[in-house]
Amino acid sequence: MAEGSELNQESRAKWPTCPDDYELQEVIGRGATAIVQAATIKKTNERVAVKRINLDRCNTSLEDLLKEIQVMSQCQHDNVVRFYTSFVVQEELWLIMKLxxxxxxxxxxxxxxxxxxxxxxxxxxxxxxxxxxxxxxxxxxxxxxxxxxxxxxxxxxxxxxxxxxxxxxxxxxxxxxxGGDNTRDKxxxxxxxxxxxxxxxxxxxxxxxxxxxxxxxxxxxxxxxxxxxxxxxxxxxxxxxxxxxxxxxxxxxxxxxxxxxxxxxxxxxxxxxxxxxxxxxxxxxxxxxxxxxxxxxxxxxxxxxxxxxxxxxxxERKAMEEKLANRRKLTHMRSIRVIDDEEWTFSSGSDDDSSSANEDSTNPKLPPLENPTVQNIEELIGKPDAVAKPNPPVDDSTSQLTVQEMTSGIKDLSIDNNRIFKFTLRIRNTQGELNDIKFEFNKSNETVKDVVSEMVSANLIHKLDADLVTSIMSQMVENSTDISTTFALKSHVDSSSTPDDKLLIGFAQLSLNI
Incomplete structure (x- = not known):
């Protein structure tokens, strides 16, 4: 290891130890006390990874952190991530590594x-x-x-x-x-x-x-x-x-x-x-x-x-997402609102402008879910009333019937082709987090299928659910009334979690706000 350590010390001389010399970019990993970001060295334009450890929140002693750095600095192998240098920035320890x-x-x-x-x-x-x-x-x-x-x-x-x-x-x-005598404790x-x-x-x-x-x-x-x-x-x-x-x-x-x-x-x-x-x-x-x-x-x-x-x-998936992000001005946050056919914006669940405030006062909110922060089904053990029996899979005919039943007896409204339909799709992402996807639909310049295809391309819904969402959304537009329907997802194949329509595990909820 000595020869590799000397080589590493020599190579580390070219890596900056000032935070201002790095342009921090996208987050590529996150833990309880550390975050890993891609970064570019401003002088050389070389890309690296920066592991930022918060020393205030870290339970690891400084001695153990120094050991970690020592291990990394000594490692010189094709199958081990290359470590370059480290330095302290306020309450953080920055580790600079190969990206x-x-x-x-x-x-x-x-x-x-x-x-x-x-x-x-x-x-x-x-x-x-x-x-x-x-x-x-x-x-x-x-x-x-x-x-x-x-x-x-x-x-x-x-x-x-x-x-x-x-x-x-x-x-x-x-x-x-x-010990200090190089003896090994196995x-x-x-x-x-x-x-x-x-x-x-x-x-x-x-x-x-x-x-x-x-x-x-x-x-x-x-x-x-x-x-x-x-x-x-x-x-x-x-x-x-x-x-x-x-x-x-x-x-x-x-x-x-x-x-x-x-x-x-x-x-x-x-x-x-x-x-x-x-x-x-x-x-x-x-x-x-x-x-x-x-x-x-x-x-x-x-x-x-x-x-x-x-x-x-x-x-290829990352490139597709980046291309879509540039075209739609996507940013990875809590919920999405489609402004028009050329621009998508995200919000953290509450908007700062007055128009959003007015919208909140006129549009009913989705009912709160029971225990929406549940991470796994075991947290529900002992709470039989919190777990609903899964509904049978929903096909297009079932979803159509559900909408018709919910809207029976309500007078049909004339639909203005220029009218904006405001939808909210409540669905869990691939990490199991519950998201509200808010979007608008203008019948005069787009089709329901176009909107759903955009959401599939942005990985907001699975392609297996596209036809089902299209069918339900089309029925809502046709009936034009303030409704909400919950449906089973065809993409749900996780055998480790029990489908639950109340917690929206294996289910999603689409609402039309009139």
Whole structure:
């Protein structure tokens, strides 16, 4: 490590240590005490990543932060994110690192699951083998130099546009060393990491502690994550996850499947590797160096395969969103209001201008949801009255009948072609957050299908729900009355959450404000 450290010190000399030399740009990651932003060095126009750690809110001691910096500054490997320099800015510690524009593995997983049918697997086995081979190379580098990463997961694996794969987030990494005589303490006793990826010996706080084999367990969970899209037990509360890791049998792909044949596309070799990594007894797990020789990695390709099959598709989506953002002046905030056919603006849920205030006084608000901040269904356990039985799937004919029933007996209104229809679509995004999408429709210069297509392009609604939303919205325009209807989403395929029309889990609510 000494030679690499000297090289790093020499290279760090060219990186500015003044915040004014950096132009901060988009946020690419956010945690409880830190935020990661893309930035450009003003003098060289080079793009970097800036991890800004709030020292006032950070529970980590300064000594531990310095250790983190020390770990990063010593790491020189193709599969580990490159660290450049660090400095303090008021109450923040800024870490300057190499920027990877391909996104994290978690980003790519979410995009793939959102855009395609992933019931039988998120990535093909070649892609998984190619990614995991690069990850285990980085883990082997860590272990060979006396480090445990302790938080190996898809969110901490970053991709370059060239298909490179790099391990990031050294915030919980640790030396396996103690004392000043370079003697090694082969065990750690600190309880750190993310619950779903924690090894049993980390969770159970064994008297003997844990060692590098804890990363091998996390690597096995990562393999399942790349195949199924989620880690085992992800739908449970943290404390229950910890208990299940200790008490349950080791996770397998079959255990994560809804039916026995769901993940049959994956080979016995892949399943065997997962089984070897997820041995309850750490001594039974292979080392990173042994894993590199596993037969599973014989099917791995080079970086170009990752660039083409994972990164490029993700980049195409980002490019599409940026193009739409420039055309529609989109900004990522709470809710959306379509002003006209050429400009979209967002608001945080309340507008500053007087016209919005007048609108609020004349248009009825949507009824409040019960417990809208629920993050998972377990928070509703013990509250049977808060969970409604899911309605049957809604097709076009059902939605039409619902609107007709709600508007029966009401005198038809003559529709002026220049009239503006004001809608609110209440729906959860891919992260489960509840959003109010406010938009206007002018019958004289656009069609309902046009408006819905715009929302699909902006990823505000799923393409599977486009026809249904179009049908319901068209009926509302035709009947022209102040109504609201709740309907089941055809895109809802999350088996871990129970559909609920009151909490709008698997449902959405469209309202026309007259």
């Amino acid at each position: 990877l524009d391909g996104g994290s593995l978690l980003d790519v997983i979410r995009y793939t699951m959102q855009r395609g049918n992933c019931r039988n697997g998120v990535f093909d086995e070649i892609a998984i083998a190619t990614v995991l081979r690069e990850v285990i190379k980085g883990i082997d580098y860590f272990h060979s130099n006396g480090h445990i990463h302790r938080d190996i997961k898809a969110g901490n694996i970053l991709l370059g546009t060239d298909g490179s794969v790099k391990i990031a987030d050294f915030g919980v990494s640790a030396f396996i060393a103690s 065990q750690r006793h600190t309880f750190v990491g993310t619950p779903c990826w924690m090894a049993p010996e980390v969770v159970g706080q064994q008297p003997t502690g844990y060692d590098t084999k804890a990363d091998i367990w996390s690597f096995g969970i990562l393999a399942i994550e790349l195949a199924t899209g989620t880690a085992p037990y992800h739908k449970y509360p943290p404390m229950k996850i910890l208990i299940m890791i200790i008490q349950n049998e080791s996770p397998t792909l079959d255990m994560c499947a809804e039916d026995p044949d769901q993940y049959k596309q994956y080979s016995k070799t892949f399943n065997k590797m997962i089984e070897q990594c997820l041995q309850k007894n750490p001594t039974d797990r292979p080392t990173a160096k042994q894993l590199l020789k596993h037969d599973f990695f014989k099917k791995a390709k080079d970086h170009s395969y990752i660039a083409k099959h994972l990164v490029l598709k993700f980049q």
